[in-house]
Amino acid sequence: MFLKNFLYHMGRYTIMLGTTFSRPEKHYMYYKETMRQMNDIGIGSLIIVGLISIFIGAVTAVQFLYQLDGTLVPVYYVGYIIRDSTIIELAPTITCLVLAGKVGSNMAAELGGMRQKEHIDAMEIMGVNTAAYLIMPKIIAALVVIPMLVAIAAFVSVVGGYLAAVPTGMMSDAEYIQGVRSFFEPFNVVMMFVKSIVFAFILTSISCYQGYYVKGGSIELGQASTNAVVFSDIMILLADYLIAVLLTG
Amino acid sequence: MIRAENIYKSFDDNEVLKGITTEFYPGKTNLIIGRSGAGKTVLLKLLIGLHTPTSGKVYYDKVDFFSLSKKEIRAIRMQVGMLFQASALFDSMTVEENIRFPLDMFTNMTWKEKKNRVNFCLERVSLGKVNDNYPSEISGGMQKRVGIARAIVLEPKYLFCDEPNSGLDPKTSIVIDELIKDITVENNITTVINTHDMNSVMEIGDNVILLYNGEIAWRGNRDEVLHSDNETLHDFMFASPFLQQLRDSALQK
Numbered sequence: 248m249f250l251k252n253f254l255y256h257m258g259r260y261t262i263m264l265g266t267t268f269s270r271p272e273k274h275y276m277y278y279k280e281t282m283r284q285m286n287d288i289g290i291g292s293l294i295i296v297g298l299i300s301i302f303i304g305a306v307t308a309v310q311f312l313y314q315l316d317g318t319l320v321p322v323y324y325v326g327y328i329i330r331d332s333t334i335i336e337l338a339p340t341i342t343c344l345v346l347a348g349k350v351g352s353n354m355a356a357e358l359g360g361m362r363q364k365e366h367i368d369a370m371e372i373m374g375v376n377t378a379a380y381l382i383m384p385k386i387i388a389a390l391v392v393i394p395m396l397v398a399i400a401a402f403v404s405v406v407g408g409y410l411a412a413v414p415t416g417m418m419s420d421a422e423y424i425q426g427v428r429s430f431f432e433p434f435n436v437v438m439m440f441v442k443s444i445v446f447a448f449i450l451t452s453i454s455c456y457q458g459y460y461v462k463g464g465s466i467e468l469g470q471a472s473t474n475a476v477v478f479s480d481i482m483i484l485l486a487d488y489l490i491a492v493l494l495t496g
Numbered sequence: 497m498i499r500a501e502n503i504y505k506s507f508d509d510n511e512v513l514k515g516i517t518t519e520f521y522p523g524k525t526n527l528i529i530g531r532s533g534a535g536k537t538v539l540l541k542l543l544i545g546l547h548t549p550t551s552g553k554v555y556y557d558k559v560d561f562f563s564l565s566k567k568e569i570r571a572i573r574m575q576v577g578m579l580f581q582a583s584a585l586f587d588s589m590t591v592e593e594n595i596r597f598p599l600d601m602f603t604n605m606t607w608k609e610k611k612n613r614v615n616f617c618l619e620r621v622s623l624g625k626v627n628d629n630y631p632s633e634i635s636g637g638m639q640k641r642v643g644i645a646r647a648i649v650l651e652p653k654y655l656f657c658d659e660p661n662s663g664l665d666p667k668t669s670i671v672i673d674e675l676i677k678d679i680t681v682e683n684n685i686t687t688v689i690n691t692h693d694m695n696s697v698m699e700i701g702d703n704v705i706l707l708y709n710g711e712i713a714w715r716g717n718r719d720e721v722l723h724s725d726n727e728t729l730h731d732f733m734f735a736s737p738f739l740q741q742l743r744d745s746a747l748q749k
Contacts, residue, residue: 273601369584372544372656373598374573 260456266378267386267455277384284388288350292396295349296342300400303337304329304407312417322418326426329408334435338401340487343446346393347479351454354385355475358458359468367459382455386448393447394440401439438494445486450479497521498543498654498686503552505538512538514710516552522653523684525677525700529691530707531732537658539707540690544576544656545569556654574602577647579676581659583639585631585646591618592627595646602650617645621675637668641675648679655680655687661696669693673700694733697721706732722746 271277311325358381361367370377405427412418454475461471498520505513512535520526520543528536541547543554545561554561556572564572585594592614599610618624621641631639640660647655657676661669677700680687689696697704701718706729713728721733722743734740 276601364587365580365582365584366586368546369578369580369586371546372573372576372578373601373650374570374576375601376570 256456259460260452263378263382263456263459264452266376267382269376269379271379271383272375277380280380280384281388284384285392287353288346288385288388289392289396292346292349293399295345296396296400297403299341299345300333300338300403301407301410303341303400304333304404304409305411307332307337307404308408308412309417312412323422323426323429325412325418326405326408326423327429328426330405330427330431331435333401333404333408334439336487338404339397339439339442339446340483342397342400343393343443343450343483344480346396346447347450347454347483348476350389351450351475351479352472354451354454355458355461355472356468358382358455359461359471362459362461363464363468378459382452382459385455386451389447389451390444393450394443397439397443438490441494442487442490445490446483449482449486453479453482497557498688499555500539500543501553501555503539503542503554504550505535505542505547506550512710513542513549516707516710516712518705518712518715520686520688521703522686523681524687524702525680526686526688526703526705527691527697527701528688528705528707529697529732530713531692534707535710536690536692536707540656540658540688543688544573544578574650575653577650577652577655579640579643579647579655579657579660581662583631583636583643585639585642587631590628590630591623591634591642594631594642595649598646598650613649614645617649618642620648620679621645622671636663637665637672640664640668640672644672644675644679648683651683652685655685657687657689657691659691659693660689661691661693666695669695670699676700692732694739697733708732 307329308325311328312322315322315325358367361381367377367381370380409423413420413423457471457475457478461468500516500518500520503513503516504511516539528539530536538547542549545554548562559572561569561572585591586597589597595614595617596610599605599613603610605613614627618627621644623638623641623645626634626638626642631642634642655676660672660676664672673696676687676689679685689700691697698718698721701721704714704716704718704721705712706714706726708728714724714726716724721729724730734743
């Protein structure tokens with residue numbers, strides 16, 4: 248039963264993606280919709296991403312200072328640890344998990360609502376490729392905007408670590424800066440962008456899938472919205488592990 | 497012309513349509529009537545390809561609809577307009593943007609040409625000065641008219657209406673019926689209307705089929721309704737004693 252369900256959903260998801268990436272009827276309409284989505288995903292998520300990132304950096308700084316206290320590890324290592332842990336793991340993963348909750352559930356609810364109010368049927372009957380028009384702009388917008396948000400999140404986290412550690416006197420300004428500038432590996436930034444692109448695709452395509460095929464009423468719409476977040480989160484964490492193994496192995 | 501040929505449709509074990517064969521003619525208002533659950537909406541959605549038949553065929557001017565590729569189906573759908581039961585206007589767009597949407601998507605008209613076409617369609621459905629309103633800011637009857645305006649903006653060959661009178665008062669229902677009838681005749685459109693409104697049957701029923709338990713129980717036109725001795729039709733059309741009295745007195749005259 249589980250296998251049958253899994254294969255059914257995988258098949259339908261693949262067909263949806265195949266229909267999604269087809270030639271637009273009118274490029275301008277798709278461009279306009281993509282811009283709207285970029286605004287919704289990017290500008291609409293800046294505050295929450297900024298807030299979360301600043302606290303991630305701050306908490307990481309405070310906890311590592313606590314753990315390294317009394318050890319022989321130089322204190323400037325805290326800056327280095329914050330930089331690398333945010334770039335490699337925390338910024339892409341936490342940001343995308345949060346975006347799955349904010350943007351993903353919103354996409355599922357939007358598409359599900361359109362399905363229930365027959366808006367999708369209305370577009371189908373007009374001759375619009377609804378999977379392409381409604382889903383492709385969301386995926387493209389996410390692929391462009393989410394890596395930018397992740398880059399901002401990484402920067403803000405490092406700033407958050409500084410604010411938690413330096414003004415409170417836990418370490419000096421020079422030590423933190425020295426840590427942040429030590430042992431820099433440019434490939435880690437590549438890994439951050441690879442993760443953010445893969446996670447962006449996962450969270451938008453799964454959320455759109457959940458919303459696009461909604462059947463029933465408001466309870467099913469709520470379930471679709473919840474499933475969008477749950478399945479996106481699970482797949483993001485699985486992809487996180489696979490990317491870590493592939494890129495660091 | 498649209499022809500449905502021996503259509504069967506099942507959902508799991510529930511057989512909703514059982515061998516429907518009928519034709520819908522251009523320039524006429526073709527009505528599908530029947531009680532709730534008779535299979536009207538399923539038949540309508542099947543005619544436009546939102547459902548696929550378990551078996552049977554649908555022909556659009558001799559073209560087998562379900563044998564076409566997705567691209568060819570989209571080409572046919574560009575000749576189709578549809579008015580939905582709940583209008584299905586896009587909430588986030590103004591009335592003008594709703595009507596302009598098919599023009600934006602499928603034509604290379606200039607902004608001014610689109611504007612003129614939208615205004616023409618709005619005037620055709622007797623609506624003025626609502627261009628900048630959102631669907632939530634206008635009444636149900638006005639929403640239906642906007643739905644009709646959007647359905648005719650690309651000058652369709654086929655028009656489908658799903659319960660166009662539901663939720664409307666009798667007076668507004670008559671206005672909507674007359675509007676659909678006029679547009680059908682003016683443009684020689686093949687119009688298929690799914691309804692259980694008896695006024696619609698008596699006012700605009702050029703070609704009527706009555707569905708009962710997934711089968712066609714009666715077919716005819718509005719003039720034949722009163723004189724028919726089909727019991728299923730009588731049960732549906734003249735369900736209350738008052739309506740039966742009306743029918744009897746009309747026949748006596």
